[in-house]
Amino acid sequence: MVSEAESMERESVIVVIDGKRSKGMVEPLEWALKHVVRRKNIVIVVGILGDMGKKNATQCFPLNMRFNISGILEKLEFSISSGHAEVKPRDLGEEIERKREQFQAILQPFSKQCKRNEVKLEVKLAAGICPEEITLKEAENANTRWIVLDSHLKKYKMCIYWNVECNVAVMKGKDVATLMPSRALKPDYSPVSSEQADAETWPDDRSLNDQETGNQNVIEEGESSIQQTPRGPSWYPLQFRPGFPREFLFSEIEEITNGFSDIICQEENLKVYEGVLQNTPVIVKSIEDDEQFWSMLTILSRVRHRNIMNIVGYCCTATNRLLISDYPCLYSFAMKLQCDVSAINLSWRARWYTAIEIGGSLRYLHEECPDGPIVHQSVCSSNIVYSHGCSPMLSNFMTAKWYKGDVPFNGNSTGKCPNLEEDKQLYVDIHDYGLFLVELISGKVAGCFPHENEGQSLIDWALPLLKSSSVTQLMDPRLTDKEDDLKVVHCMARAALLCLKNDSGRSISISEVLAVVRGDQRAVLQL
Numbered sequence: 001m002v003s004e005a006e007s008m009e010r011e012s013v014i015v016v017i018d019g020k021r022s023k024g025m026v027e028p029l030e031w032a033l034k035h036v037v038r039r040k041n042i043v044i045v046v047g048i049l050g051d052m053g054k055k056n057a058t059q060c061f062p063l064n065m066r067f068n069i070s071g072i073l074e075k076l077e078f079s080i081s082s083g084h085a086e087v088k089p090r091d092l093g094e095e096i097e098r099k100r101e102q103f104q105a106i107l108q109p110f111s112k113q114c115k116r117n118e119v120k121l122e123v124k125l126a127a128g129i130c131p132e133e134i135t136l137k138e139a140e141n142a143n144t145r146w147i148v149l150d151s152h153l154k155k156y157k158m159c160i161y162w163n164v165e166c167n168v169a170v171m172k173g174k175d176v177a178t179l180m181p182s183r184a185l186k187p188d189y190s191p192v193s194s195e196q197a198d199a200e201t202w203p204d205d206r207s208l209n210d211q212e213t214g215n216q217n218v219i220e221e222g223e224s225s226i227q228q229t230p231r232g233p234s235w236y237p238l239q240f241r242p243g244f245p246r247e248f249l250f251s252e253i254e255e256i257t258n259g260f261s262d263i264i265c266q267e268e269n270l271k272v273y274e275g276v277l278q279n280t281p282v283i284v285k286s287i288e289d290d291e292q293f294w295s296m297l298t299i300l301s302r303v304r305h306r307n308i309m310n311i312v313g314y315c316c317t318a319t320n321r322l323l324i325s326d327y328p329c330l331y332s333f334a335m336k337l338q339c340d341v342s343a344i345n346l347s348w349r350a351r352w353y354t355a356i357e358i359g360g361s362l363r364y365l366h367e368e369c370p371d372g373p374i375v376h377q378s379v380c381s382s383n384i385v386y387s388h389g390c391s392p393m394l395s396n397f398m399t400a401k402w403y404k405g406d407v408p409f410n411g412n413s414t415g416k417c418p419n420l421e422e423d424k425q426l427y428v429d430i431h432d433y434g435l436f437l438v439e440l441i442s443g444k445v446a447g448c449f450p451h452e453n454e455g456q457s458l459i460d461w462a463l464p465l466l467k468s469s470s471v472t473q474l475m476d477p478r479l480t481d482k483e484d485d486l487k488v489v490h491c492m493a494r495a496a497l498l499c500l501k502n503d504s505g506r507s508i509s510i511s512e513v514l515a516v517v518r519g520d521q522r523a524v525l526q527l
Helices: 005-011 027-035 089-116 130-143 151-161 194-201 209-214 250-256 290-301 333-340 341-343 348-368 424-443 458-467 484-501 510-518 521-525
Strands: 012-018 042-049 059-069 070-082 120-127 144-149 166-174 176-180 263-267 270-277 280-287 311-316 321-326
Touching: 012 027, 012 130, 012 151, 027 042, 027 166, 042 089, 042 130, 042 209, 089 120, 120 130, 120 194, 120 209, 130 151, 130 341, 166 250, 166 458, 194 263, 209 348, 250 270, 250 280, 250 311, 263 290, 280 290, 280 458, 290 311, 290 321, 333 341, 348 424, 348 484, 348 510, 424 458, 424 510, 458 484
Parallel strands: 012 042, 012 144, 042 120, 070 120, 144 166
Antiparallel strands: 059 070, 166 176, 263 270, 270 280, 280 321, 311 321
16 A cells, blocks of 8 residues: 555556546546556546536535555545535435446456556546536646646636646647647747657656557657647737737638648537647638628727737638637636636635726726727626736627728628617626626626526625625635735725616716726725
């Protein structure tokens, strides 16, 4: 048996798999054991399951079990989240037993290899918990050298990558992975082949498979395709570099997206692809609605602000309407709030600065655009994104409207929003900004709140507390309270109430709201 102290010293490899898959579930584990696991490492398999028992999970309880595979003591740990207090571990006995048997059968083929190389294998199953949160917690508690992500969980890769210092590999297929080197290393920024990456970046990394065969290359050409995700200066957003935005040829887009091979999401009239341009990650949106495409392009071609996620370029052919933008590599504010590890790192002061910067972007859209006001219409934490080294940025102009000026991009006036009362339309953004302030204060995401609170909206819950000045009951309990912090929280709370409860009969501008957020005493006295 390995002592607890020895376990802490041993390096670990975390393998995160989609436990709901019936086919290909073990591919990440196979890849890890073959390419990156060393002798005497600890392999932690984290299985991400669907909700167990009741739905709408919010409350967690752990259940630890141990079972034996071919003489190796394995640890099977369940972290189950349920929104109903009456759901207890014993009530889930059948489901737990079924999962135990399933994972015992899955791990059986790997037991001999692990035993031969003195590798300790642990399995942790999580239901109702966001994958990045449990992955980051495991990485924090273990001496982690690698994290290997299931291809079905690739949307969490950037959030995980920018919160850890170990290497990250994301599966793309059987024995094919994308490599994201540790940010603690300082490799060349020029593209390298998979063999060069192994020889130069990890000269001492020899997997279990290599130790058994004596092969000098961890990854053989033709067997695995490992790509380095560019870092360092290459992560500076393209939208701020000279020469952008610009028009792209369709052939260029095909090269950027590797033949549109890596689709991130697909919705009605919209497909989103991941790609790389000038060693920088980008996303490519394919928009089927012609009017929506030209409206977005017309608006974004007139916008230039440090807190607005703009386009890198566009491509328009007879059959394709494509917009290219920087990849929000640190994900959205909503995702950060939903992950305890990330949320705790968002201090009250950081949230206050975010409120000021997003408020500044709205003031630019409403009051400073040279061709007339632009209303965003979708201000929320899900549309506030981060890129490495940059401030928070307002993104997603799919529903934005521009209703002054007459300079169409393609000869039609589809970018304008005529015959609308300006103040009423601008108030949509101000109201949404007030809701965003509530998200900042409470740490709760408006879109998820009704599912976790029997249909009650975040506004319905927060507004009475704001009116009664019960701000402490509204504050995110994950953060510690300091006297200076309470001041900025109260500033945000006053501004949120001003946005959400406008019964004065007069129009409120975003500049007035922003003055309250900043704590301008004259603005506060006028409330």
